[in-house]
Amino acid sequence: MTTFDDRERAFEAKFARDEEMAFRITARRNRLLGAWAAEKMNLTAEEADAYAKAVVQADFEEAGDEDVIRKIVGDLTAAGVEIDDGQVRKALEEMAVEARRQTIESM
Structure with a gap:
């Protein structure tokens, strides 16, 4: 039974690491997107x-x-920047790629 228990613990640890990594990437992506919008x-x-x-x-x-x-669309529109959901979604995708790269490099 110990082999099974060891495997179970390993899977649980991997799941926890993967979830933490996903959280970090998402937070970093949102921060980059915020910086992008702030520049605009x-x-x-x-x-x-x-x-x-x-x-x-x-x-x-x-x-x-x-x-x-x-939030981004509302704030940009309120600031007088002409933008739509599509442009923000495109920036969100670009920032996701950059956030993943930065997070992986920092490990």
Whole structure:
């Protein structure tokens, strides 16, 4: 039975590591997306940093990416930047690739 128990513990540990990695990548992606949006809104460095953190926090409102996309589109529109969901989704995909690369390189 110990071999089975060892395998079970190994699978559980791998699952936990994979979930933590996914969380880190998503948080990093959201921070990069926030920085991208802050640049479009011409925010100062301090404002941009605070805004990027706010975007990361916005992801905790509901499951999925819709809360983040809604925040970015709403904020950019309020700032007078012409943008639509498609452009934000494209940036979100680009930031996901970059966030994965940065996270993997930092390990």
